Amino acid sequence: MPEYKETNTESDKLGRRQLLRLGGLGLGAGLLSRAFGQSVPQQQAGVDRPATPWPAEFDPKGSAPPYPPRERPKPGDKIHVHDIEVTIGIHEIVPGVQTHMFMFNKSYPGPEIRVKEGDWVQVNLKNTSPEFHTIHWHGIMLPMEMDGVPLGTQWPVGPNQEFRYLWRAQPSGTHFYHCHVMTTLHQQAGLVGSLIVEPSQPDVVQKTFPYKRDYTLILSELDTNFVRNMMAEMVEMGTQMEHMNHSPSMMREMNGRMMGWFKTKEDFVKAVKNGYIPPYLASRTGTAAPITPNWFMINGKSYPMTDPVMIRRGENIRVRLIGGGVMPHFIHLHGHDFWHVCQDGAPLASPVRMNTIPIYPGTTSDIVIQGTNPGFWHLHDHSDLATTNNGQHPGGMMTMLMYEDAREAGIKWEEVIAISS
Amino acid sequence: MKRTFNTILIAMAATLAGAQTQQSPVKEETAFQPQIEIAGSGVATLDIGREGLFGGRGLGSRSQINFSDSSLSFGAAQRLYGKGIGSFTIGGLTTDESNTGRGKQVFLHQAFLDFQDLRYEAYLGRTNTPSAQLLTFPTLREDDLVDYTTVANPFSDGGNAEEHRYSNVAAVAINSNLKHFVNVHAEHQIDSAGVSDSDSGLNSYGVTYQYLGNPALTSIERFPSYGLGFEHRAVKDSAGGASNVVYAGGVINLRPSVTNRLDLRILAQSSFGNDTSALATLNDTYRADHQAVAVSLRNLYSPFGRPSSQWSLTAGYRTYSKVTDANSYGVALSFVKSLGQGFDLVSQVGYERRSDAMAAAFGGHRDAAVFQIGLVFNFGSTFNQSVGPRRSPTNLLHKYIPN
Numbered sequence: 001m002p003e004y005k006e007t008n009t010e011s012d013k014l015g016r017r018q019l020l021r022l023g024g025l026g027l028g029a030g031l032l033s034r035a036f037g038q039s040v041p042q043q044q045a046g047v048d049r050p051a052t053p054w055p056a057e058f059d060p061k062g063s064a065p066p067y068p069p070r071e072r073p074k075p076g077d078k079i080h081v082h083d084i085e086v087t088i089g090i091h092e093i094v095p096g097v098q099t100h101m102f103m104f105n106k107s108y109p110g111p112e113i114r115v116k117e118g119d120w121v122q123v124n125l126k127n128t129s130p131e132f133h134t135i136h137w138h139g140i141m142l143p144m145e146m147d148g149v150p151l152g153t154q155w156p157v158g159p160n161q162e163f164r165y166l167w168r169a170q171p172s173g174t175h176f177y178h179c180h181v182m183t184t185l186h187q188q189a190g191l192v193g194s195l196i197v198e199p200s201q202p203d204v205v206q207k208t209f210p211y212k213r214d215y216t217l218i219l220s221e222l223d224t225n226f227v228r229n230m231m232a233e234m235v236e237m238g239t240q241m242e243h244m245n246h247s248p249s250m251m252r253e254m255n256g257r258m259m260g261w262f263k264t265k266e267d268f269v270k271a272v273k274n275g276y277i278p279p280y281l282a283s284r285t286g287t288a289a290p291i292t293p294n295w296f297m298i299n300g301k302s303y304p305m306t307d308p309v310m311i312r313r314g315e316n317i318r319v320r321l322i323g324g325g326v327m328p329h330f331i332h333l334h335g336h337d338f339w340h341v342c343q344d345g346a347p348l349a350s351p352v353r354m355n356t357i358p359i360y361p362g363t364t365s366d367i368v369i370q371g372t373n374p375g376f377w378h379l380h381d382h383s384d385l386a387t388t389n390n391g392q393h394p395g396g397m398m399t400m401l402m403y404e405d406a407r408e409a410g411i412k413w414e415e416v417i418a419i420s421s
Numbered sequence: 422m423k424r425t426f427n428t429i430l431i432a433m434a435a436t437l438a439g440a441q442t443q444q445s446p447v448k449e450e451t452a453f454q455p456q457i458e459i460a461g462s463g464v465a466t467l468d469i470g471r472e473g474l475f476g477g478r479g480l481g482s483r484s485q486i487n488f489s490d491s492s493l494s495f496g497a498a499q500r501l502y503g504k505g506i507g508s509f510t511i512g513g514l515t516t517d518e519s520n521t522g523r524g525k526q527v528f529l530h531q532a533f534l535d536f537q538d539l540r541y542e543a544y545l546g547r548t549n550t551p552s553a554q555l556l557t558f559p560t561l562r563e564d565d566l567v568d569y570t571t572v573a574n575p576f577s578d579g580g581n582a583e584e585h586r587y588s589n590v591a592a593v594a595i596n597s598n599l600k601h602f603v604n605v606h607a608e609h610q611i612d613s614a615g616v617s618d619s620d621s622g623l624n625s626y627g628v629t630y631q632y633l634g635n636p637a638l639t640s641i642e643r644f645p646s647y648g649l650g651f652e653h654r655a656v657k658d659s660a661g662g663a664s665n666v667v668y669a670g671g672v673i674n675l676r677p678s679v680t681n682r683l684d685l686r687i688l689a690q691s692s693f694g695n696d697t698s699a700l701a702t703l704n705d706t707y708r709a710d711h712q713a714v715a716v717s718l719r720n721l722y723s724p725f726g727r728p729s730s731q732w733s734l735t736a737g738y739r740t741y742s743k744v745t746d747a748n749s750y751g752v753a754l755s756f757v758k759s760l761g762q763g764f765d766l767v768s769q770v771g772y773e774r775r776s777d778a779m780a781a782a783f784g785g786h787r788d789a790a791v792f793q794i795g796l797v798f799n800f801g802s803t804f805n806q807s808v809g810p811r812r813s814p815t816n817l818l819h820k821y822i823p824n
Contacts, residue, residue, distance in 0.1 A: 088819040098822045100815045130818070225806045232813040236637035237726075239814055240679055243641050250641075253680055275724040 065141035066170050079120040082113060086127045093295050094305050099224050100231055101190035108300040109218045110193025117172040117200040123165040125157055130238030132156035132181050139175035139345050142167035150181045159242055172199035173345020174320040174364040185230045192324045194218055204347045209368040214318035215309050219359055220325035221293035296386035296396035303398035312405050315371040323359045329397060332356040332382040335373045342366035356382055374409035377401040455499040457804040464490045466795030489517040490562040494531050498808045504823045505538040506808055516581055530587045539821045542594040550588045551606050551629050555648045556670045556688050559719045559733040561769040561793055566751045569715035569737020572690055575654050575664045578614040579703025599812050604629040614704035618657035627652035637814040640682045647671025656708050661697035664708050666690055679726050686717040698743045700782040713739040731757040747778035763799040
């Protein structure tokens with residue numbers, strides 16, 4: 001817009017920079033600019049030119065897949081084979097709070113897949129639940145047929161059906177996988193797991209911050225009412241269809257009159273004229289309220305049942321944070337700053353020093369915590385709604401950074417507990 | 422005097438609460454919010470017909486604008502410390518103009534407390550008579566053709582058809598896999614005729630067995646529900662003595678289908694043990710030994726799985742074993758067209774005919790015919806939701822959890 005460009009003078013820029021120094025919002029924006037340094041200047045190119053050009057080593061082709069995604073394995077290539085079964089089970093978030101969940105290999109989150117960049121991964125998905133499922137490999141550059149989008153790139157995997165995914169692990173970094181059928185329900189209801197692709201080349205994070213231990217924290221939320229009601233609806237329909245499969249006449253009925261699936265827009269419009277009521281006109285889900293999460297979890301557990309993150313003095317640990325839910329979270333570590341080193345799997349242009357990092361849905365952030373301040377420190381979402389269990393604080397998305405050698409550092413934790421008790 | 426006493430109690434309670442707040446500023450327990458449910462059904466029809474003695478309608482005045490069977494219920498439920506669920510339900514429904522001989526237009530049909538866990542359920546208070554829970558028929562109102570579709574209350578004077586469907590119940594139900602239910606119960610069936618032989622007020626005892634299939638497969642399984650029961654009713658000797666009844670019924674899917682279902686309902690009952698040999702009052706027709714059968718054929722059209730329209734033909738026949746030439750039959754052709762979620766256009770044509778011996782109890786009316794057209798709105802809302810349906814498909818298929 002010309003008017004905007006005309007006001008974009010050098011003095012305006014100066015004024016804005018002063019604001020950036022003063023304001024909290026500006027500080028956040030500044031950090032984000034650094035964290036996402038490769039993209040923000042590009043977005044603002046027509047508005048606010050960078051003071052200096054990008055570094056000479058910047059490679060605009062760097063986002064391309066290292067290997068051609070549509071290649072097939074060659075004889076002798078290493079193939080990691082994983083069997084993943086989807087079932088319905090009961091998951092306990094904290095003692096006394098159980099909920100029905102979809103599960104990958106009877107666990108929530110699903111098993112972590114950890115492979116080396118360039119290796120082949122074969123996942124044999126077996127669906128023994130009454131619902132349809134796929135697996136989307138979030139962040140992986142793969143052939144589109146393996147992307148796991150139901151009715152987009154593959155048919156959803158029905159009850160008692162199997163599907164074989166085959167793709168090459170690239171690019172390196174912290175990624176995750178999740179079911180892409182009715183994602184709002186299926187991912188929230190348990191179908192999510194971490195996917196770590198270790199670099200084939202020397203790891204820049206390891207090189208800068210030598211570490212031996214790394215932790216994966218999947219952040220997610222759960223609306224128990226939504227999941228219960230929607231799962232009941234889905235199980236009901238799945239159970240019906242399973243029974244209808246045994247009757248030719250019912251199969252014909254299922255193929256057209258029962259489901260709201262249409263090949264074309266014209267089919268959809270015709271169906272509405274013939275009496276089909278789209279879900280947005282009248283709820284078929286049994287839910288009358290928008291999704292309101294009441295449980296906030298790290299790796300499927302809410303505080304105090306979350307696992308602590310362990311460290312020792314002088315140690316570097318790598319923590320992989322995965323936004324596996326529907327809400328942003330702002331993970332804050334007490335008593336320390338940490339280094340934000342990777343975003344969505346890729347190393348940043350330069351590590352960013354922070355003590356609170358936003359984790360948005362679908363993103364991953366790797367941070368390195370250095371053992372510089374022995375003790376026991378809270379690590380939690382600073383959006384404090386998420387540090388509750390069903391509305392009760394404390395709880396939710398909270399854990400502890402615990403120094404294993406705190407006693408050697410002179411911290412008598414028994415006394416701390418006695419005093420605070 | 423009573424009002425004064427209540428005022429004192431309220432004042433005391435306020436004082437105590439105030440004192441407690443001052444002494445203990447930190448609450449020892451967090452206040453809880455139980456799940457609250459409100460459910461209702463509005464039914465209003467324009468009735469056009471001869472005599473109007475159709476179905477459960479009594480001998481009182483009649484209106485051609487009929488809003489009976491409209492109900493509003495309120496419930497509260499919460500999870501208990503173990504794996505149980507506790508709840509309380511209270512509600513009332515409107516009665517037919519002709520049933521309001523006692524000057525009451527609203528009948529308290531629900532007021533009970535319930536405890537349930539995976540295997541057991543116990544409930545106490547005013548609620549559906551267990552024998553009336555076996556089967557419901559798709560007539561416009563539930564008390565249409567009530568003489569055939571419900572096990573009659575032998576203590577009722579006929580002044581209110583709801584007395585056949587609701588009573589004061591103490592029941593324990595045990596189940597297997599949430600599919601097979603055995604309900605053992607004692608009741609106080611409303612004794613408006615004054616023929617009960619019980620000093621304790623418990624005038625009826627019985628047991629019911631019921632099979633309920635997976636709710637997901639109600640329209641697909643050939644036999645989604647069926648059951649049978651026995652009831653002993655302590656009618657005093659001067660009114661013919663104890664009346665026992667056995668009954669059995671169920672639903673058969675003639676054309677299982679999610680979108681275009683055709684089903685058949687059957688309820689048969691036979692009462693025995695009472696010596697009444699003439700039908701002079703409505704109460705006589707309920708306690709005299711009789712056999713009755715009700716059958717209903719229903720087509721439910723649900724394109725894309727959503728109910729759109731329904732028609733049903735319900736017929737019933739009753740005969741008396743100790744009263745000569747006493748019998749009746751009734752038939753109702755009903756139609757429902759969904760106008761929106763829970764909001765329906767309804768219409769029904771009904772006809773009943775009684776033999777001479779039976780008509781005497783109905784003020785000499787041998788037959789009745791009625792045409793009804795109107796609107797129905799079924800609605801419900803849940804607040805502070807925290808308790809799920811006990812028999813959800815998930816609970817049935819993937820282990821039970823009480824939330």
